[in-house]
Amino acid sequence: MKPADKQAYLEEYELLKKKGKPFFPYAVMKDSAMMLLVAAVIIAMSIVLGAEQGPKADPTSTTYVPRPEWYFFFLFELLRVIKPPELVPIATIGIPTICMVLLLLLPFYDRGPERNPIRRPIATTAGVMTIVAMAYLTFLGATGGSPTEIEMEVAPRYEAGKEIVAGAGCLACHKIGENGGTIGPELTHIAQLVPRAAIVRSVEIGPDIMPSYRDLPPKKLNELADFLSSLD
Ligand code: HEC
Structure with missing residues (x-):
């Protein structure tokens, strides 16, 4: 960051801080109220609508084919696409971990003062591509042949x-x-x-x-x- 940019940023921050309200108790109050509201809605819905329960677990079943929850469909699809067993740990643990570490380290390697997404093309592209890739894999995982399907052309x-x-x-x-x-x-x-x-x-x-x-x-x-x- 250039010294002039830094100066401008610090001045603006000082100004905003004077105008703003402190985190405690204002933001904490708002968050708590919203959390209570969401919890109340969930409790009310579970009482009024109830929750669908699947069939009882059958420990003697040998033919049960498990499916992941929807938010793991992208990993599930990654696993289906990557066939060689020696690559599976890289796909399921390696790639997501590398992405997560890169995200955690973002404040350290991206020190640019820009906040406007249009003026941060690399970050914006990476973010959009990650979302698109995950959405696409989730879609494939949800719709693509389930493991109980035989994907094969037959007469x-x-x-x-x-x-x-x-x-x-x-x-x-x-x-x-x-x-x-x-x-x-x-x-x-x-x-x-x-x-x-x-x-x-x-x-x-x-x-x-x-x-x-x-x-x-x-x-x-x-x-x-x-x-x-x-x-x-
Ligand atoms: C719980 C697991 C399991 C399920 C479910 C299962 N099988 Fe098997 N099947 C095996 C095993 C293990 C063998 C090998 C048995 C052996 O060699 O003694 C086998 C052997 C066979 C064989 C003989 C293969 C050969 O080379 O001679 C056929 C055919 C077969 N299964 C068809 C089926 C069909 C069709 C279904 C579904 C209707 C099915 N199996 C469901 C575990 C299973």
């Missing part, structure tokens, strides 16, 4: 089976295409490895920790097997 006659597999929670353990877990073997090319009858047997028996799906109606089991035995 129309396999669509029904694909939906059944997606809905039955197989992705909690099996990777099919882009999505799915790693507890069970990947099924993306299962038809290359085992014949259809063996797929049906696995689904009916539920080997090892896999639950048995023998209660599926025969028609659904058939469609499911049609789809899986088309994956080569």
